[in-house]
Amino acid sequence: MSKADAMAAKVLPLMPEPTPSEPLVEVRDLRIQLRSRDGARLLNVVNGVSFPLHRGRTLGIVGESGCGKSTTALALMGLLPGSARVAGGQVQFAGENLLAKSEKEMRELRGAKISMIFQDPMVALDPLFTIGDQLAEPLERHLKLSGAALRERQVSLLQAVSIPSPETRLGQYPHQMSGGMLQRVVGAIAIACNPALLIADEPTTALDPTAQAQFLDLLARLRDTYQLALIVVTHDFGVTARLCDDVLVMYAGSVVERGPVREIFDHPRHPYTQALLAAIPQAQEDRQGRLRTIEGQPPDLARLPQGCAFAPRCPNVRPKCHELPPPLREMGDGHVASCWRAGEV
Amino acid sequence: MTAPLLDVVRLKKHYPLPGGMFRRGPGSVVHAVEDVSFQVPSGGTLGLIGESGCGKSTTAKLLLRLEDVSDGAIRFDGTEVQRATGPQLRAYRRNVQAVFQDPYSSLSPRRRIGDAIAEPLIAAGELTKEQISERVAELLRVVGLREDAANLYPHEFSGGQRQRIAIARGIALRPRLVILDEPVSALDVSIRAQILNLLQDLQERYGLSYLLISHDLDIVSHMCTDVVVMYLGRVVEAGSMKAVRRSPQHPYTKALFSSVLPAHPDRRPERIKLLGPLPSPINPPSGCVFRTRCPHAQAICAEQVPASVDTGVSRAACHFATPAAVS
Numbered sequence: 142m143s144k145a146d147a148m149a150a151k152v153l154p155l156m157p158e159p160t161p162s163e164p165l166v167e168v169r170d171l172r173i174q175l176r177s178r179d180g181a182r183l184l185n186v187v188n189g190v191s192f193p194l195h196r197g198r199t200l201g202i203v204g205e206s207g208c209g210k211s212t213t214a215l216a217l218m219g220l221l222p223g224s225a226r227v228a229g230g231q232v233q234f235a236g237e238n239l240l241a242k243s244e245k246e247m248r249e250l251r252g253a254k255i256s257m258i259f260q261d262p263m264v265a266l267d268p269l270f271t272i273g274d275q276l277a278e279p280l281e282r283h284l285k286l287s288g289a290a291l292r293e294r295q296v297s298l299l300q301a302v303s304i305p306s307p308e309t310r311l312g313q314y315p316h317q318m319s320g321g322m323l324q325r326v327v328g329a330i331a332i333a334c335n336p337a338l339l340i341a342d343e344p345t346t347a348l349d350p351t352a353q354a355q356f357l358d359l360l361a362r363l364r365d366t367y368q369l370a371l372i373v374v375t376h377d378f379g380v381t382a383r384l385c386d387d388v389l390v391m392y393a394g395s396v397v398e399r400g401p402v403r404e405i406f407d408h409p410r411h412p413y414t415q416a417l418l419a420a421i422p423q424a425q426e427d428r429q430g431r432l433r434t435i436e437g438q439p440p441d442l443a444r445l446p447q448g449c450a451f452a453p454r455c456p457n458v459r460p461k462c463h464e465l466p467p468p469l470r471e472m473g474d475g476h477v478a479s480c481w482r483a484g485e486v
Numbered sequence: 487m488t489a490p491l492l493d494v495v496r497l498k499k500h501y502p503l504p505g506g507m508f509r510r511g512p513g514s515v516v517h518a519v520e521d522v523s524f525q526v527p528s529g530g531t532l533g534l535i536g537e538s539g540c541g542k543s544t545t546a547k548l549l550l551r552l553e554d555v556s557d558g559a560i561r562f563d564g565t566e567v568q569r570a571t572g573p574q575l576r577a578y579r580r581n582v583q584a585v586f587q588d589p590y591s592s593l594s595p596r597r598r599i600g601d602a603i604a605e606p607l608i609a610a611g612e613l614t615k616e617q618i619s620e621r622v623a624e625l626l627r628v629v630g631l632r633e634d635a636a637n638l639y640p641h642e643f644s645g646g647q648r649q650r651i652a653i654a655r656g657i658a659l660r661p662r663l664v665i666l667d668e669p670v671s672a673l674d675v676s677i678r679a680q681i682l683n684l685l686q687d688l689q690e691r692y693g694l695s696y697l698l699i700s701h702d703l704d705i706v707s708h709m710c711t712d713v714v715v716m717y718l719g720r721v722v723e724a725g726s727m728k729a730v731r732r733s734p735q736h737p738y739t740k741a742l743f744s745s746v747l748p749a750h751p752d753r754r755p756e757r758i759k760l761l762g763p764l765p766s767p768i769n770p771p772s773g774c775v776f777r778t779r780c781p782h783a784q785a786i787c788a789e790q791v792p793a794s795v796d797t798g799v800s801r802a803a804c805h806f807a808t809p810a811a812v813s
Contacts, residue, residue, distance in 0.1 A: 205674035206645075305762075319763060320538070349537035349701060354745035354757055376675060379704075379747025383754060402751045420679035422708030423749050431686065432679035432708070438644065 163236075164193035165337055165370045166217070171230035173212055173221065177443065184442040186212045188394040189230070191469075192387075196337060199364060199371040201381035201402070203417075204391035207439060210374045213391075214340050216240075217372070218257050219247035234338065253283040256331035260343040262323035266315045272299075272326055273311030279333045298329040301366075302359060321352025325359060332363055339363070342374040357383050378421060382406065387475075390414045393440050393450035396469060400476030410478035413451050449481070457482055489564065490525035491695045492549070492582075492663055497522040497558035499544055503768070517767050518544045520719040522558070526663060526712075531689070531696040533710035533727060535703065535742070539764060541719040542699050546665050549697070550584055551575065563662075580610065583661040587668035589648035593640040600636025603655045610659055625654040628691075629684060646677035650684065657688060667699045682709060703746045707731050715739045718775040719767055725800025735802040738776050774805065782806060 173187035187209040194200050202210045215221050217232055219239060232239040234255070239247070251257075259265050266275055276295045280286045286294055299307035302325040315323055324344065331339055341360060345353035361384055364371045373384060381388045381402055389399040390411065398411040409415045419433035437454040440446055446453065452462040461481055469477045470484070499519035519541045526532045534542045547553040549560060551567070560568040567578045586592050593602055600622050607618045623633040629650040640648055649669065656664055666685070670678040682705065688694060700706050706713060706727070713730050715723040715738065723736040734740045741758040748754050760779040765771055771778050777787035786805050794801045798810030 205676060322763070350703060350742060350745040351537065351760055354747070355759070357747075358757070377747065378675075379749070382748040382751045385751075406750050417675055420676050421749070422679075422682065422704045431683045434680045434683060435676040 164195050165235060166194040167233040168192050168217070169231045169233070171213065171216060171232065172228040173209070173216055174226050174228045175212070176224040182443040185445055186225070186394050186442060187216070188445070190391070190396055192389055192399060194370045194372065196370050197364065197368040198387065199373060199385045201385035201388045202372060202374045202391060203376065203378060203381060203388060205376060205439070207442070208391040209394040210391050211342055214257070214342050214372065214374050217340060218251060218255060219244070252279045253334045254336055255338045256336040256340070258324075258327050258331050258339070258341040258344045261347045262320060262327045263315065265327050266323060268315050271311065272313055272315070276311070276326070276330055276333060279330060283334045294333070298333055299326075301332065301363070302326070302329045304329070319352070321348050321355060324348060324352070324356055328356070328359060328363065332367065335367065336369065338370045338372070340372045340374070343376070344373065345380065360384060378418060390417070393445065394442060395450055396479065397451065398478040399469070400472070401474060404474060404476045408476075410472055410476070410483040411480045412455050412457050449479070489528070491528040491563060492526040492697070493561040494522060494524050494549070495559040495561070497545065497548060497560065498556040499548055499553065500556045514768055517719050517770050519548065522716070522719070522721050524714045524721065524724055526695050526697055529689070529693050529695055530711040531698055531709050533706035533713040534697060534699045534716065535701070535706055535713060536716035537701065537764070539718070539767065540716040542716050543667060546584070546667050546697070546699055549665060550582065551579065580659040581661050582663045582665065583656040583659065584665040584667060585649075585652050585656045585669050587671050589645070589652040590640065592652055593648060595640055598637055598639060599643070599651050603636070603651065603658055606655060606658045621658070625658055628688070629654045645673055646680060649673065649681050653684065653688070657692065657694070660692065661694070663695045663697065665697045665699070668701070669698075670705065671700070671702070685709070703743060715742065718765065718770055720775055721794070721803065722776060723800050723802045729799045733799050735797045735800055735807050736804050737780050737782055774803070
């Protein structure tokens with residue numbers, strides 16, 4: 142090894158693995174039903190979601206309340222609530238179907254190979270335990286670390302998420318830190334055992350703008366350093382513009398559109414995606430201008446329309462849309478959309 | 487230039503902390519709002535921005551007279567109201583109303599929404615029962631709800647509809663100024679757009695002035711004519727919305743706008759990072775409160791509180807802001 146190579150190896154201790162051609166995650170036709178609180182109705186919360194995800198890549202799952210984006214994420218984690226039932230499909234992770242695994246097997250994977258970051262760090266962290274205790278939990282459980290090795294790993298994890306004076310922070314409690322700092326602690330716990338897949342559900346919604354920007358920078362850096370497959374669940378297209386390679390847009394439990402992030406922003410094919418993008422206030426827009434809105438309400442998930450779920454609110458609706466649900470059709474360059482009229486534009 | 491509707495002059499709010507063995511000792515004071523001055527133009531929208539703990543919501547509480555002012559003046563339409571009582575305070579309160587973030591917590595779950603909207607009208611005591619129910623029906627129409635919605639309870643509405651109800655109640659007494667405290671933060675994107683459009687429609691129709699408090703800089707940019715940027719209880723920059731957005735003068739404003747999420751994946755902006763943590767408002771830094779996190783801080787910043795400088799673009803409280811050339 143030449144001296145220059147040795148230097149490079151020192152600066153870059155983690156050589157990113159070459160991206161294998163096989164995706165790490167392959168979700169196929171995932172379907173989930175949820176029993177309503179009174180038990181009387183069966184809600185179709187996820188209706189055939191499919192996507193591939195490679196290591197080192199980021200997928201944004203975008204949609205409004207109740208579209209099924211968080212339920213999809215929870216299904217990947219094996220954390221569906223008791224009232225939910227997988228009605229079909231597969232979640233392939235490193236060649237295995239997670240949906241076929243027992244709860245015990247999932248427990249070995251969660252926090253080790255697959256991790257999740259939730260919206261509110263104050264809820265995710267226990268106020269009665271120090272940052273160090275909470276960081277030690279996955280390390281003791283999955284990596285069987287203890288003593289000096291544990292301590293060393295705790296410190297290096299806090300450094301990895303850019304928390305200054307980590308030795309001091311390990312002895313502190315959540316209430317002694319700001320929201321942005323706490324979310325970084327949650328990030329450190331999530332990557333503690335070198336996961337391959339990280340799922341972040343609205344990770345910056347509870348944060349101030351500067352903390353939000355910093356945390357998204359951090360997620361991008363962690364993804365690149367550890368070649369994580371990253372899924373970001375969000376209602377905010379700005380988050381996908383900042384962070385994602387691919388975007389999947391959901392409406393009423395279905396994928397309406399999926400594709401490379403630039404394609405989605407420049408050539409949205411589904412009327413729902415188009416309407417959502419037009420509803421975002423943007424700086425350059427004239428103040429007097431009105432934002433585009435979407436009339437009506439999302440459908441009742443217990444009684445989905447026979448045809449396209451968006452048809453009752455769609456400005457471009459045709460009679461066929463009410464009769465048959467449109468399949469996801471290839472638009473080129475890995476861009477798919479489920480609209481009968483997507484090819485016309 | 488027309489006189490401003492609301493003129494806030496060197497407003498202060500200090501919360502003294504109790505002393506004691508485990509406390510910070512007597513004499514400790516939270517400087518929640520310090521020397522804050524701004525004006526809300528008549529018929530315009532002023533945005534109040536800044537991050538958690540900057541004092542924007544405390545300022546709103548002072549303006550609504552929900553908290554007592556420690557020092558400074560609030561002039562509404564030329565009259566000082568910061569110590570107003572009795573009929574004068576009542577008159578002020580009907581002219582200045584508020585809409586808050588979460589309509590679920592501002593509407594009682596056990597009251598029909600017709601009664602909730604009628605409440606301020608009944609309290610004002612000027613209309614007969616029939617006139618009140620007519621006015622309630624009119625208000626529901628104006629905010630885009632059906633008249634028979636009056637008989638329903640809050641849980642029978644969606645989040646966006648509940649915010650419409652809160653707005654109907656906010657404008658019931660025909661106020662001149664409405665304080666909007668994070669009015670759309672709890673709503674989905676498409677619903678958010680509906681509510682923002684409604685607020686603009688009502689402003690044009692009734693000549694309302696708005697004070698909009700939000701952490702969402704895109705929404706503030708879209709809605710506001712003027713903007714005030716707060717940091718740790720102080721105003722760091724103020725000016726026309728367009729000018730400040732295009733060319734922020736204060737280092738904090740620059741950092742804040744550089745953190746706005748991009749509108750397109752090809753426009754990932756160059757970010758300006760702030761140093762260190764937000765200081766405590768109990769013992770704020772000497773001189774410029776922003777200096778502990780400012781990338782350009784010098785010795786003078788710790789010694790003197792920077793005066794507000796007219797930069798030609800805006801007024802910025804920074805020792806290194808360049809004054810506009812005098813012509």
